[in-house]
Amino acid sequence: MKLNAFKIFVYSLILGLFSFGAMAAGKLNLYNWADYTPDELIKKFEAETGIQVIVDTYDSNETLLAKLQASGGSSGYDLAVPSQHFVEIMIKEGLLEKVSGIKNMPNYKYVAEQFQGPSFDPNQEYSTPYQMGSASFAYRADSYSGTGSSMMEFFKPSSEICGKLAVFKSPEEVVNMAHLALGSSFCSEDPNEMQAVMDLLVEQKKCVAVYSSEGINDRLKSGEVIMHAHWDGYSQVGKWEGVDDLTYAYPKEGVVGWFDSLVMPKGAKNIEEAKTFMNFLMNPENMAILSNFAAYANAIPESVNYLTEDMKNAKNIQVPDGIPVVFGKACNKKAQSLIDKVWTKTMQ
Amino acid sequence: MNIQGENKSRNNLIGLLPLWIVMGVFMIGPLIVMAFVSIMESNSYGGIHLKFDLSGYRQILFDTNLFDEMEFNPAYLIIIGRSFLLAVAATIISLIIGFPVAYYISRQKDSVKNILIFLVTIPFWTNLLIRTFAWIIILGKDGVIENSFGFIGIIGDDDSLNLMYTNTAILIGLVYSYIPLMVLPIYSSMEKLDVRLIEAASDLYSTRINLIFKIILPLTLPGIIGGSILVFVPCLGAFIAPDLLGGGKKLLLGSLIQFQFAYARNWPFGAAIAMVLLALIVTILYLNARINRRHEQNA
CATH class of the missing domain: 3.40.190.10 (Periplasmic binding protein-like II)
Incomplete structure (x- = not known):
């Protein structure tokens, strides 16, 4: 059989679609506060999962909210990190995707009991803990x-x-x-x-x-x-x-x-990758990398085993x-x- | 109209099509969106309700106070006035510095001229934000200025000139940012200036002051006005310099608009102020066009 130009065109189109799909499957767009995403954490995640992470930053909850409002479901971000009250607003405004099965994620068990089903997300349908x-x-x-x-x-x-x-x-x-x-x-x-x-x-x-x-x-x-x-x-x-x-x-x-959480903005494309990241971060060792970097407390008690001495003795964060x-x-x-x-x- | 004329106008229309598309998509389109947002009702968490409401404009003059009573509120007029004064001051300073610079450049040999003009445009190669940050290092405590003053003994070790976070710092930032836009148009009208007129004036025993005010200034007026507008307009809505160098203590038009969209979540009001700013600028451009026309008629 000879390939004519039309067939070549169709095949390459199909091939193109597949490779595009494969590329999209390996990406995660994270929209986070400035100085809040340790390189070490991202590198570890990329090494373990093969998912490529692209980080973009903002400077306030209001900026994040305005951006999600203005883009109307096409912000292009798969995960964002609002504080507790803004999670509430974003749920009310329909700016977040429901994330199915957070409670069944393997690492969910590490979350301290008082932070499971927090007041802003009582059924844990939208968010997983980041830092506080x-x-x-x-x-x-x-x-x-x-x-x-x-x-x-x-x-x-x-x-x-x-x-x-x-x-x-x-x-x-x-x-x-x-x-x-x-x-x-x-x-x-x-x-x-x-x-x-x-x-x-x-x-x-x-x-x-x-x-x-x-x-x-x-x-x-x-x-x-x-x-x-x-x-x-x-x-x-x-x-x-x-x-x-x-x-x-x-x-x-x-x-x-304040209590910051990972949430999925409406229209997120890489849903599975985002869920993988949510689960990844609830692992005590990974959460400790985050706390060691940003110096904030977290909702994963077992992460204390992986904290640096500096962090354990950090006076400014002990209430x-x-x-x-x-x-x-x-x-x-x-x-x-x-x-x-x-x-x-x-x-x- | 004959056939040729029709062809010509059609060609003009097609030839200008890219311009119309660019203007339509990148300028008129966003403006229509803004105008539309400005007459809608605000949603409490950002965005708008699709309901006609002029309160965005009303709020510029009349607003409810904390106790929910409607009253005349001068706050926004003060902010508009302050932005206006700052822009005027920046324009005048730019003119005072820029005019002699342009004159000097225009009197050089061609080769030197090109280098000087090139130097004037160099700052545009770098992002405005970064250049403004550089001024923080220059003006700040223990910055370049304070250290050099300290070195030659004008100020003591522990003294500070307190240059940062003042109106002076804002003005320095604005003048620095926009002065090339003043120099270039004035330079281009200096270029067109007939040197023989200056020589003639000198031959006829004109004083230097007279020479500047009676010959050079009037003949380069279009450049001066053009440059002033190019400086004034961006200064009126300036956002970066007031924010970084002024310490954000007093709101200006640019920061007020940003505040409405990003923090106060009152998009219609933000859009309404933007429309007022636009109206101010259009008025100034219109006046300029009229002055220019008169100038051309006289010439």
Whole structure:
């Protein structure tokens, strides 16, 4: 039989489709926070499974949400890592795929019982645990005489700190920290409480050098600022990187807790690969690689056997007894619009 | 109209087709989407409801306060005003620096000229974000400027000039970013300037000041206006320099729009501000076109 041009065309088309399919089967697009994906982990995953991982990064839950909203199911990502309240919002907005059989994944048994079926995903249909930690503030202990025992040290800074203070760029954690300082509750719909939050922020602003959520450790290292809104694990990394006196504050009013999870955005193409990664990460040894890198705690108790000495002794991430960890919530429209108004007025 | 004329206009139409497609897909299309979003109702978690609603525009002037009472809210006007002033200042500084530079370049030999023009365009080879980051290193604490000042003893070891996170830092960033856009158009009108006019003025005992203000300035006005617009327009919506160098303490138009989309999840309002920004710019371009036309008629 002779192959004519048409047949060659058809065969190559079929062949092409197959090879395309094979390529797609070996890929995983992960959309994660910056500085949150250790190379070691990705290399290990690629070596064990042959799946190629492509990592893209974002800087806040809001950015992730906006991106998923805007792309309407064609974001091109197979996995993303939102915090607890944003998982809730994304489920409500129909932005996530249901992941079948999370509870039957071989490594699911390693997840600590209190983190199985968390409040934001009670039936464990959408998410598996990534890392958890808190937001508060950190300071250079050598240049500051305070003890970081009150949130007011951050909002009403002493003259040592004034002008050398930096705050997160997005309102979410900052407003929650202000709520902790004032003793009001997150997502408040009470205008008087929000007025008090705004007064506090406006007062604090006089001493703020910069509002930024990036390059925090660099800024503290150079001494440009000596107090900065910060995350527990990230401040620990800063300490490891040579800022010895960098101290993360656990004020008596509490810290803002968060719990990040792996979820599958709507329209994900590589579903099996994503599930393979979810299962892979719940393995204690793999989860330990992540914690050793990002310096955050995790929901896999057995991972402690694989933690480095540095990580076991990481002071900045150990919550002292009696300090409340209050988890951020998904605010309704009214509360959210109050937060936006407070922030815009503060920044006007 | 004769046949030839019809052919010509059809050819024009086909010839310009790529331009129309590019403009339509990359410019008009997104603008229509924006205009559409700006008149819809906002969804609390980002996105829009398909329901006609002008509150995006209303919110620019009137907004409910924390206590849910509708009131006149100057916050956004202040932000627009601040962006405007900053853009005007950046334009004027660029002009003051850029004009002599352009004049100097245009008076050189051709070979030198080409090298100088080439040097002016070099910064465009690198991403704006990276160049702005470089300014953090230059202006920051223990940065290039502070260290050199410290070295020659102008400031002490522990002193800081506090250059970063100020309006000055924003202005430096803006002027640095956009000054080539000022130099190039002025240079091109200097090139067209008839040197004999300058010589004639000198022969007739014109003072140098008169020479600049009566001969050179008027004749290079189109370049000056063109350059000013090229600097002013991007400065008005500038986002990177205010954010990185200004410390994000005061919102400007660009950051306000970004805030609405990324954090406040109020897309219609963000789109409405973007449309207002667009209207401002179109007005300025229109005024420029009118001035240019008058200039040409006079010439």
